Amino acid sequence: MPLNVPIVENILSANDRLAEENHSRIEAAGVFSINLMASPGAGKTSLIEKTLPRLTDKFRVAVVDGDIATSLDADRAAAAGAQASIQINTGGECHLDAVMLHGALNQLDLKQFDLLIVENVGNLVCPADFRLGTHKSVLIASIPEGDDKPYKYPGMYRGVDALVINKIDLLPYIPFKMDFFQRGVEALNQGVITFPVSCSTGEGLDAWIDWLIQNIKR
């Protein structure tokens, strides 16, 4: 008779354990960390470029960039003033996982920093499942993606701690029903803090920067 072995273990438990280890390291170094997630082109790197110049005179910022290929985004972060920028090439994987961030943390002297920004691979599905160990998960939605995205990608919208709505400068040109969008968000993630911004015009960025600074100082 074959034997049934009970396990009851989370399928991604190995990732979750390593995420916790990452978290302890980041926390012990006194660094505030965010995991920036969004579909390709929503403006993750643009937001980093707009954010860094407003922080780097007071805070030391490290950026870890996940992409399938190239180091273009890490180069943009460095040019925008990141004191350290590390590119992770996932070689095809559609998301960062805790192992990859672990490797990047090994290359950083964490104590030298106040803020760690992780730019995840552009993808609105997979990154939601792989915890990295950062303090907060931030989703960037953008106007040209359409107002139905919370309904179509509930997994991503459900799990995040903050929502940036980027490219609001395009609202006059694109049909985007903000109340329909926000009802979808509310149903998945009630009361999530939301920052409508434009990385092109700079509108709305003050509130986002304030939120970051509050969290860094805590």
Place this chain on the structure above:
Amino acid sequence: MHELSIAESILNIALCHAEKVSATRISDIHLVIGKLSYVMDDSVQFYWDTIAKDTIAEGARLHFKRVPAELLCLDCSQHYAPDGETLACPNCQSTRVKVVAGEEFRIESIDVETPSSPSPLPLGVEG
């Protein structure tokens, strides 16, 4: 999608637990997946057949038990299953809701053959 990473995680966990009981073969893997976890059964089984090759889990069948989503309304205490379009409460339309079930994503058990149990494999494998 990341069904490959998922298949690899399942394989690692299964092999680790099989080793603890000195199993010689893993025949079945029982998974519990909530409706709110998005996984394609067929893709995971597809990757499985590649990554489990030459391990004791080669040819194992994956069984997916789907758990329906169940939500609790924090305003009117209604328990309900979401209709797919929205997670909001059908009774009072509140969006202050808590997920009670549907986020499961775990391995429940594996069926293995051990040297002491009758096995189609040649005996004499040390346990």
